[in-house]
Amino acid sequence: MKYQPVIGLEVHVQLKTDSKIFCGCSTQFGAEPNSQTCPVCLGLPGALPVLNKKVVEFAIKAGLSTNCSITPRSIFARKNYFYPDLPKGYQISQFEDPICQHGWLDITLEGQESKRIGITRIHMEEDAGKLVHADVSALEDGSGVDLNRACTPLLEVVSEPDLRTSDEAVSYLKQLHRIVTWLGICDGNMEEGSFRCDANVSVMPVGSETLGTRAEIKNVNSFKFVRQAIEYEIQRQIDLIDDGGTVVQETRLFDPNSGTTRSMRSKEEAHDYRYFPDPDLVPLVIGDEWVERVRRELPELPEQRQQRFINLLGLPLYDAGVLTASRALADYFEAAIAAGGTAKALGNWIMGEITRTLNDTGTTIEMCPVTPVRLAEMLKLIDNGTISGKIAKTVFDEMWKSGKKPLLIVEEQGLVQVSDIGAIEAVIDEVLTRESGQVAEYRSGKDKLFGFFVGQVMKASKGKANPALVNELLLSKLNG
Amino acid sequence: MDIFDLTIHELHDELMHRRISSVEAARAMLERIKAVEPQVGSFITVTPERALADAAAADLRIGAGDAGVLTGIPLAFKDIFLTEGIRTTCGSRILNNFIPPYSATCYEKLKEQGVVLLGKLNQDEFAMGSSNESSAFGVTRNPWDTTRIPGGSSGGSAAAVAARQATAALGTDTGGSIRQPASHCGCVGLKPTYGRVSRYGVIAYASSLDQVGPLTRDVTDCAIMLGAIAGHDPGDSTSVNVPVPNYRAALAGGVKGLRIGLPKEYFISGLDPDVQKSMDAAIETYRRLGAEFVDISLPHTDYAVATYYLIATAEASSNLARYDGVRFGHRTEAAPGLLDMYTRSRSEGFGAEVKRRIMLGTYALSSGYYDAYYVKAQKVRTLIMQDFTAAFEAVDVMLTPVAPTPAFKIGEKVNDPLQMYLSDIFTIPVNLAGTCAMSIPAGFSAHGLPVGLQLIGKPFGEESILQTAYAFEQATEWHLRKAVIL
Numbered sequence: 001m002k003y004q005p006v007i008g009l010e011v012h013v014q015l016k017t018d019s020k021i022f023c024g025c026s027t028q029f030g031a032e033p034n035s036q037t038c039p040v041c042l043g044l045p046g047a048l049p050v051l052n053k054k055v056v057e058f059a060i061k062a063g064l065s066t067n068c069s070i071t072p073r074s075i076f077a078r079k080n081y082f083y084p085d086l087p088k089g090y091q092i093s094q095f096e097d098p099i100c101q102h103g104w105l106d107i108t109l110e111g112q113e114s115k116r117i118g119i120t121r122i123h124m125e126e127d128a129g130k131l132v133h134a135d136v137s138a139l140e141d142g143s144g145v146d147l148n149r150a151c152t153p154l155l156e157v158v159s160e161p162d163l164r165t166s167d168e169a170v171s172y173l174k175q176l177h178r179i180v181t182w183l184g185i186c187d188g189n190m191e192e193g194s195f196r197c198d199a200n201v202s203v204m205p206v207g208s209e210t211l212g213t214r215a216e217i218k219n220v221n222s223f224k225f226v227r228q229a230i231e232y233e234i235q236r237q238i239d240l241i242d243d244g245g246t247v248v249q250e251t252r253l254f255d256p257n258s259g260t261t262r263s264m265r266s267k268e269e270a271h272d273y274r275y276f277p278d279p280d281l282v283p284l285v286i287g288d289e290w291v292e293r294v295r296r297e298l299p300e301l302p303e304q305r306q307q308r309f310i311n312l313l314g315l316p317l318y319d320a321g322v323l324t325a326s327r328a329l330a331d332y333f334e335a336a337i338a339a340g341g342t343a344k345a346l347g348n349w350i351m352g353e354i355t356r357t358l359n360d361t362g363t364t365i366e367m368c369p370v371t372p373v374r375l376a377e378m379l380k381l382i383d384n385g386t387i388s389g390k391i392a393k394t395v396f397d398e399m400w401k402s403g404k405k406p407l408l409i410v411e412e413q414g415l416v417q418v419s420d421i422g423a424i425e426a427v428i429d430e431v432l433t434r435e436s437g438q439v440a441e442y443r444s445g446k447d448k449l450f451g452f453f454v455g456q457v458m459k460a461s462k463g464k465a466n467p468a469l470v471n472e473l474l475l476s477k478l479n480g
Numbered sequence: 481m482d483i484f485d486l487t488i489h490e491l492h493d494e495l496m497h498r499r500i501s502s503v504e505a506a507r508a509m510l511e512r513i514k515a516v517e518p519q520v521g522s523f524i525t526v527t528p529e530r531a532l533a534d535a536a537a538a539d540l541r542i543g544a545g546d547a548g549v550l551t552g553i554p555l556a557f558k559d560i561f562l563t564e565g566i567r568t569t570c571g572s573r574i575l576n577n578f579i580p581p582y583s584a585t586c587y588e589k590l591k592e593q594g595v596v597l598l599g600k601l602n603q604d605e606f607a608m609g610s611s612n613e614s615s616a617f618g619v620t621r622n623p624w625d626t627t628r629i630p631g632g633s634s635g636g637s638a639a640a641v642a643a644r645q646a647t648a649a650l651g652t653d654t655g656g657s658i659r660q661p662a663s664h665c666g667c668v669g670l671k672p673t674y675g676r677v678s679r680y681g682v683i684a685y686a687s688s689l690d691q692v693g694p695l696t697r698d699v700t701d702c703a704i705m706l707g708a709i710a711g712h713d714p715g716d717s718t719s720v721n722v723p724v725p726n727y728r729a730a731l732a733g734g735v736k737g738l739r740i741g742l743p744k745e746y747f748i749s750g751l752d753p754d755v756q757k758s759m760d761a762a763i764e765t766y767r768r769l770g771a772e773f774v775d776i777s778l779p780h781t782d783y784a785v786a787t788y789y790l791i792a793t794a795e796a797s798s799n800l801a802r803y804d805g806v807r808f809g810h811r812t813e814a815a816p817g818l819l820d821m822y823t824r825s826r827s828e829g830f831g832a833e834v835k836r837r838i839m840l841g842t843y844a845l846s847s848g849y850y851d852a853y854y855v856k857a858q859k860v861r862t863l864i865m866q867d868f869t870a871a872f873e874a875v876d877v878m879l880t881p882v883a884p885t886p887a888f889k890i891g892e893k894v895n896d897p898l899q900m901y902l903s904d905i906f907t908i909p910v911n912l913a914g915t916c917a918m919s920i921p922a923g924f925s926a927h928g929l930p931v932g933l934q935l936i937g938k939p940f941g942e943e944s945i946l947q948t949a950y951a952f953e954q955a956t957e958w959h960l961r962k963a964v965i966l
Binding site: 043051089 | 562578
């Protein structure tokens with residue numbers, strides 16, 4: 001039988017606010033354990049939560065950017081369960097009436113029509129602390145609780161079960177990741193857990209309208225793992241059904257080392273969270289005025305900018321996608337365009353040399369030593385024939401190191417391209433004389449040697465000869 | 481007259497005229513505590529050193545001309561209020577050794593006024609009870625008859641004021657926990673409107689019902705104390721930003737033309753004859769003073785106790801989850817695993833009544849029962865609120881008994897929780913409605929036990945009930961009687 005996988009994602013987005021969601025403690029990552037705590041986030045008796053307005057603002061931003069409606073009166077609820085990293089014995093979250101509802105994101109896979117993925121809800125909640133175990137920390141023995149992370153603000157973004165393949169799931173996830181980092185509400189760091197994903201996966205016979213029993217897969221914290229976990233889980237469920245078994249509703253844990261999932265707890269063992277409205281927090285009333293103010297302050301969103309790059313600059317979908325992967329990258333690109341570069345050439349340089357060098361040196365685009373203006377200037381030098389594309393690489397490296405203007409580098413190092421026909425012919429003659437044996441071979445039909453002659457000429461000119469002229473002149477001399 | 485017999489305003493006059501120093505007052509109170517504590521048992525912790533230090537500081541302020549009406553006044557606090565550096569138990573073994581690192585907002589406010597802290601008062605464990613018998617630190621006895629309960633859960637607060645162990649005290653009221661003990665001990669006790677006083681640093685029992693209020697010797701003291709603790713607190717999202725009036729200045733307005741409602745559901749046939757007699761006499765007094773009486777109805781009163789025991793226990797089951805032995809409070813000696821650590825620590829730490837309510841509340845919130853219990857209870861709560869809103873269209877205040885009977889015997893209802901719960905039938909609806917009410921002394925039973933009268937006001941109508949209470953106090957002498965502790 002053929003099966004149709006059905007996937008829904010629940011994404012936890014850690015918000016980049018300075019202080020926690022219900023108290024004034026810092027959210028800074030990596031501080032001394034329990035140094036960023038107070039009676040509220042320690043869950044001491046008598047302590048009461050006070051909502052951080054910034055969190056609400058960030059949630060509205062996320063909601064508007066994912067086409068959600070903003071709930072005029074949303075409610076905080078308590079999710080009750082015991083665990084040592086949960087100081088109050090309950091997590092303050094939202095259950096009924098979350099802040100954002102009924103949104104969607106469009107995803108476009110290469111060579112396919114775009115597809116709309118529903119977003120059921122986005123709600124605000126506090127994070128738990130974390131347990132520290134002796135074997136992996138400075139702790140002498142036993143386990144400790146670090147509550148620095150407790151009460152850190154999170155958004156949980158819940159998709160509809162609209163995804164059908166791991167490709168779609170990854171595409172949706174990347175789209176969401178791009179939006180929240182673009183808005184500046186999340187640092188997007190998946191390794192530190194700032195953006196983490198649980199996947200609900202089920203399969204049903206193709207053509208069926210009844211969804212199969214789903215498994216919830218926890219702990220999938222990179223795009224690569226999301227793909228792996230989903231693909232593994234789909235196959236596991238199909239194999240199970242084909243062997244006459246049935247899928248049970250359960251929570252499964254993804255193991256990144258083996259690329260497999262294993263059962264964590266069954267439906268019977270599932271918690272009864274006993275959600276109820278938190279009496280310590282009044283209903284959150286958000287007037288139209290507030291929503292409209294946030295809407296006015298929203299930046300142009302990545303999807304819109306990507307479309308603009310395609311429509312107005314004529315970039316291919318792939319290039320437009322890469323260049324809008326982050327707001328800073330897109331800003332860089334647009335600044336270079338504004339400085340007079342052509343879109344295609346700039347795009348190639350940014351996606352190629354710049355991205356490569358950034359990666360190699362561990363630099364972010366914001367800190368890129370080659371400014372957009374310098375990059376555009378350098379491309380102009382290529383365009384007007386001052387330097388060749390090959391020499392541009394040398395100029396680029398020098399700009400990266402010294403930050404000097406490209407023209408200055410070209411002048412200082414004598415890198416101006418040689419387009420003087422006489423000069424180039426002289427070099428060609430010299431090479432052909434020296435390599436007379438090879439010339440004879442070429443003329444007897446060994447065409448492949450042409451590249452060899454080009455290389456020799458370029459080498460002899462220290463790379464400065466105009467490559468187009470070299471080709472043209474070499475061809476006529478050899479064939480003439 | 482002994483120093484410990486003085487009210488706040490009387491002692492303030494003495495302090496201002498330098499006839500008594502705050503240190504002298506503190507010493508007198510500490511001696512009084514020592515003398516009667518074995519019979520009464522109001523305190524969980526007495527803080528003599530702190531009291532004398534506070535008093536010395538207050539004397540400096542008085543000397544410097546920087547004193548307010550509460551500067552140098554010796555007070556005691558229900559052990560539900562967090563006091564930085566001073567053990568705070570909430571009447572529970574689970575917090576036996578809990579030294580809080582911060583203080584409740586209302587204590588901070590009083591501290592800024594320069595009050596003297598005498599100690600922390602006994603109470604029902606986690607404020608769950610109507611008799612003070614559920615405390616892990618022994619029962620408190622009624623100063624008027626030490627074989628009887630003082631009421632609860634602020635039983636220690638009421639007993640301490642009645643026994644002259646503190647000039648005034650602070651308590652909390654979730655279903656009657658200030659008014660019922662005030663009634664049983666013959667003091668004045670006020671439960672403010674929900675949101676009037678900050679709950680920050682007050683150990684939560686049922687968050688949507690809990691409210692902090694004073695227990696005092698007379699109405700003037702009550703107005704003084706309320707004025708000092710009321711007001712918006714940015715640390716408590718449910719505290720309301722409504723200006724705090726000068727309660728004391730409003731006391732003398734009189735009751736001429738005041739429309740007092742008598743809800744028929746509160747004058748039931750089972751009412752104790754002594755209580756009925758006091759109510760009748762009080763109505764007569766008010767009539768003489770020029771008030772008008774209106775018969776009204778609060779039709780959903782019958783459902784109040786059931787509604788309360790669903791909402792309060794549901795919230796409590798969640799509020800008390802933090803006592804898990806992980807970060808503070810009692811942790812079992814040795815447990816083989818995490819689950820054992822939780823269950824043993826909690827089993828050992830909590831008393832029977834607290835366990836009963838945690839289980840009730842957990843059940844009410846459980847999947848499959850939530851709609852039938854918790855949601856239904858919230859709907860009934862709305863109906864009860866609407867009862868009050870509608871009734872207050874025709875009247876300014878309401879007059880009712882506080883409790884169906886005077887103080888009962890210690891042990892009498894311990895094994896009958898339902899009977900115990902019913903002792904709060906007249907106070908619980910006020911908490912559900914979120915409005916304000918107070919208890920004032922209104923007579924004595926044939927056995928010489930105090931009987932209280934409840935005045936219920938509109939939301940944020942504390943001025944109005946204080947004024948009504950003050951008129952009664954001026955016309956009667958019940959508040960002047962003094963318990964003889966045997």
